[in-house]
Amino acid sequence: MSKDLTNSTIDRQNILNNPYAIAEIEKAAGIQGIVFEGKTVLLKEQVAAFFEVTSRTIDNYIEKFGDELRQNGYEVLRGNRLKQLKLSLSNLSGDEISFVTKTTALGVFDFRSFLNLAMLVSESERAKLLRQAILDIVIDTINQRTGGGTKYINQRDEDFLHSAFVEENYRKQFTDALKDCVAMGNFKYAIYTDKIYVSIFREKASEYRKILKLDNRDNVRATFYAEVLDLVASYESGFGDMLQQKAALKGSKLTIREVDNLFKIFEAQAHWKPLIEKARVKMASRDLAFRDALHLQLKEYVTPLQREDYERFLGERSKELAERLEEAKDVMKRLKERE
Template identity: 45%
Template sequence: MKDLTNSHIDRKNVLNNNAAVKEIYDQLGFTGIFFENKYRYTLNQVAKFYEVDVRTIKRLLEDNGEELKTSGYELFTGAKLKLFKEVVSQQRDIDVPLLIQDDENEVVGVKSNKISVFNFKALLNIGMLLQTSEKAKEVRAFMLNVVIDVLNKKLGGSTKFINQREEEFVPAAIREISYRKEFTNAIDLYITNNKFKYGQLTDKIYKSIFKENAKEYRKVLDLKSKESVRATMYSEVLDLISSYENGFAEFLKDQFEQNQRQFTLSEAHEIFSNFEKLTNKIYEPLREKARSLMASRDMAFRDALHEKLKDYVSTVSPEDFDKFLGEKSQALEERLKENIDVFKRLKDR
């Protein structure tokens, strides 16, 4: 199980997973003060929840202030504090005591001129940072279990094909089929017969984009022999592969027309190296993006580390979590039903 206390990326990925955070809130049952469309918790409430001294939470704020601000911690003062006090004064829920104290242990509504306030994500963030609280340890384990449960509910227990749930996957897959045909046709026409030519040149593209050949990629994702490599790739990666294949097909054709002869496989490798050098700066931004998306998403969604891309691992955005796990995400079968007209048009061409 992941150690959330040691990994900022893992903490951020939990908080960015809105579907999981909602489920955690529903199951945790710790009702906050509803203020400005969010549930809020004061410093004292947070300390009591995690069964630690207020000073412990203050030390976390000192050491991890920026992270906690990003997740939703605020210091209320002035007009905002006044409005918050008014909301607190109206509370009658036993889970939200009327006597909520501020940072200096003053009762809210008396002398306080500032109050540390946490939204639900910041409350969870505190739990992921606290190492001296048994309650925090329990909450961390609970959070990770909920994250796994949410994935299982959405994906039926397998994350191999989570890439297919986003809206852009089907169009990207359709485009890839067309450009793949251009690539294989060029190999047929301009490279002498060799049963290894398709696989080796495809691997050259894979290694150029994400530093792994097909065999290495299969191992990382633990794919079975009959499971398609490209069926597991994200739309951005598929589009970049299509661009490489289409570009190399044209480049190979130009080389053939200049030399008026087919090339051996070893010569084709050299031609690809020249193509790679010529297009390096063109593809660099897209390649960097593809590496980061693949490495980060596979770590978050599939718990799979691409060792050669480990320096590209970063947090997965809330938009990405919603894209693959949110309301707009769909299983491939549902996507295909929506795109049936597209397939019919392709068939009629």
């Protein structure tokens, strides 16, 4: 989907929290600044010159977006740290740094806060071009680290494999409960699976497929994050057990109305609320950042991903499922033996 970085705090923060994309953008940008405390920083005047705007324009953005810029690396130097910066400038000369010698407070942008500003300045053609380059590099970086696609990026999580196998066992218990306890045709499996999905993330399987652009060959659950799989498994285990208890008490299979009423009681239990909210945040936020997929029904749950999320799914600890399967043969054998 098309992103307007000037209008979306979440899209900006998702980029700025992605260390792999930031490293590639920094290589491509080749920004020349001042080496200070082991990193490159830029003065306001240098930033204004790059974007071909006035220093007053930069001041306006700092005033309006100060909290966001400070969160991403902009800071005002004073005291000893300012003295150290002046020492770094001592070998430079010219009008661009002559004003620094007498100042007692000086704002500086590191590369992240410089990019943050580039995603805000609407008056600058250079900033506009940089924004497009940023978006392209972010997409390329994610695709490169995931082998060309993000449909199954969830499977790179080290927790996915265990969650998938555990969920498979609970799925079997759930379908057995439906088979033995519910007086309905085979479509009951799809109906009550959808009820679980709608209860957790407000979408039926068919709606989820459309959002992620899955085809008929794709297994929906193979695209779920570990936290979502765990919650689905909990639903299946708990509701399956409830069906078996009620059917045993009745002495016969349950009617559609009885099962529907049971599910309303089941999903309304208070202990689900924090788990559902967590799962919704994970699904909505990760799918927007990694898969460029917006779940409209979960829009209010979207938050920026943190650095840990990028490390979890793109970093050294993340791996392709095939690698994990090879490494986990013994684990899978033990899980299968529990069935």
